[in-house]
Amino acid sequence: MPFKLPFKQVDVFTSEGFKGNPVAVINCLGINESEVTKDQLQAVANWTNLSETTFIFKPSSDQFDYKLRIFTPKNELPFAGHPTIGSCKAFLEFTNQIGKKDVVYQECGVGRVELTIKGKLISFQGEQTIVEDIADDVAKGYAQTLGVTPIETVKLLKVGPNWVVILVDEAQLCYNSNPDFAKISQISNVNDHTGIILGGKKKGTTNEYEMRAFAPVINVDEDPVCGSGALAFIRYLKDAEKIEATSEIKITQGGRLGRNGQISGIVKVHEDGKYTYHVGGDSLTVIEGQILL
Template identity: 55%
Template sequence: MPRILPFKQVDVFTGELFKGNPVAVTNCMDIDESEVTTEQLQAIASWTNLSETTFLFKPTDAGCDYKLRIFTPGSELPFAGHPTVGSCKAFLEFTGVKKEKIIQQCGLGHIELTVTDDQKISFKAGPNSIEEISDSVIKSYESTMNINSIERPKLLRVGPNWAVLLVKDSEEVLRIEPDLVAMTALNRENVHTGVIVGGLKTGCTAGDAYEIRAFAPNEGVSEDPVCGSGTLAFLRYLQEINQFKESKTFHITQGARVGRNGNLYCKIDILPDGKVDYYVGGYAIAILNGTITL
């Protein structure tokens, strides 16, 4: 029998209406997860045709506030950044919960989120790793975008698997016209979610402001307007190539080429024991509020 469930569409990483990255969020916390199939959830995600669609379920792990399942139009992801922030915003509005710390259960594990008094929501990176990419694959990616990397590209596993490339400045980032057919083949052949390319903001000398773009055509997302996991991958990459010894904050912008104005407030936190934590956050606005039939 069809179920009528609460639904929100949340604009993420923006304080300005219609300028961030939308995520569709369905509140399934009043039903048992066993009552729906992955195929049903995937069908909804394909129908919304957003870069990600999420479903909030009751947590199955102690200490978590909710369990989140995340879908692109073509597949399920263990983690993604803007859906994490947007789904947290939806959870707070669905439930009326007022907490500074929220724990999300998802395919990547437990993700800690912080909610500030002014409602900025940040997530702390879960398990992540960095790997080399072969010279031939690097050349192929550079060719598909007609760019030259200024540092050796790396593969960042942050839930999604992003190939990260750095170019000289934001102007070069914004001029890129990728060959999406070739990129799709490369993503599929190498089991990469997609490509992140970033460059220092033109005129910025402090090294703390960057423009990035995210391409994931093999996931049905030609260009993700504002990508949280991609931003996390980019932060992790910056730490790898710079080896910062002190904590550092960053302002990362995205979406200019697709009519958006995404703003992400990030931190690389260097702890006294040498451990490094990564934080990505921003604002979110619930724009559509209603119900969906599942």
């Protein structure tokens, strides 16, 4: 007999419905994770056909508030940004804790993720980003698929997903890019990359950027508003000395897809000299119901 489970679809990185990035969230707190199979969860994610579908389970210990499993239509991810924020919003609504919590701890494939709630803004902290060089021919291949010229060294940022980050001279070049998705997918598949984060600074601003995310290798040609991509992009900007710590970064994304995603980010410096990277935004529930699993 199938389980009848609460379901929400949350629009993330927006305060205006249908202008952000949707995530489907299924509340599995009432069942044991062992009662369902990975194939069952993957089938739901394939059916919703959203960039990500998540399942909230009971955590493995009391150091977490919940355990999150994240699926694209094709595979399971250890972490993803907008599903983390949207699922946190859904968890607070499912458990009637809106306005009652300032911090939530999510268990997922990358370990513990700390989320901070301030009013409508939910932010996640990503401190375990890994930065790696990539081969020149791979970097040039990606740039050619986008028809752009990078202004800084192209880097690989491992933030759960493995994003290749490319910075161009200004926002309009980013916005106007017309990617060759088949070639991006081919290069990403060979190199075990999730895809490309492309960004450019807005003219006349200090810390405002346009960003786009391309991941055709996981069946997401262009992600409308991408939290893990924003995390990778902010870390990249910091390492390239384009932004300073404690400065707020504003990122817009999704215009080419008819969206108006708004992402806020900040780099924090701690007393021990370490940096942490924080990405956040508004979100709202646009669909509620039940799903049979």
